[in-house]
Amino acid sequence: GAVVSQHPSRVICKSGTSVKIECRSLDFQATTMFWYRQFPKQSLMLMATSNEGSKATYEQGVEKDKFLINHASLTLSTLTVTSAHPEDSSFYICSARALTGTYNEQFFGPGTRLTVL
Amino acid sequence: DAKTTQPTSMDCAEGRAANLPCNHSTISGNEYVYWYRQIHSQGPQYIIHGLKNNETNEMASLIITEDRKSSTLILPHATLRDTAVYYCIVKTGSTLGRLYFGRGTQLTVWP
Numbered sequence: 001g002a003v004v005s006q007h008p009s010r011v012i013c014k015s016g017t018s019v020k021i022e023c024r025s026l027d028f029q030a031t032t033m034f035w036y037r038q039f040p041k042q043s044l045m046l047m048a049t050s051n052e053g054s055k056a057t058y059e060q061g062v063e064k065d066k067f068l069i070n071h072a073s074l075t076l077s078t079l080t081v082t083s084a085h086p087e088d089s090s091f092y093i094c095s096a097r098a099l100t101g102t103y104n105e106q107f108f109g110p111g112t113r114l115t116v117l
Numbered sequence: 118d119a120k121t122t123q124p125t126s127m128d129c130a131e132g133r134a135a136n137l138p139c140n141h142s143t144i145s146g147n148e149y150v151y152w153y154r155q156i157h158s159q160g161p162q163y164i165i166h167g168l169k170n171n172e173t174n175e176m177a178s179l180i181i182t183e184d185r186k187s188s189t190l191i192l193p194h195a196t197l198r199d200t201a202v203y204y205c206i207v208k209t210g211s212t213l214g215r216l217y218f219g220r221g222t223q224l225t226v227w228p
Contacts, residue, residue: 004160006160034215034216036218043204043218043219043220043221044155044161044218045218046215046216046217046218049215091158093160093161095160095161095216105163105166106163106216107163108153108160108161108162108163109160110159110160111158111159111160113158
């Protein structure tokens, strides 16, 4: 199946700093990429949807100025957590949907564990 | 918004079939039923999806009732590596469709 990678897999940062997470579709072109967040023992929560070359669409309650999303190409999207605080510590997972294909399956990355001290 | 109901947890013996139910009584005519699973601390993995016909692939079978209000994911010969949280999600097939995850079913396969 299609492969989605994320970098870094794990990051620890100090409160107030910004952290950038990359999401790449390795063997397919993604029309749309999605960013999710998952707190311990909870389900995945969709944060935002981004299409290549256009602004991201954020879910209700997600601060667009805090979670900056850039979808610069059909294979790369980045999520920047600005001025991170301990409550932003979470598992961030990206997902990509193929440009072609009958069924528009989404493929998920392995996730990035963010810990804010 | 999750539009499905799944049991919180299920157990299954290794080598036996695991049957995971899902209720989606408010499903619309243009919505598909998707199944994903998430092994601990990993990203979700696509399993299978269907509209109204039963589907089978190398991982699992999906049985959808005739009224489409419920479905069952079948893992024919469960292994220890199938221990995961299984998510049943309804989504339109259009490019606007998004995957909203509910709480899923924690399947534990024991030896």
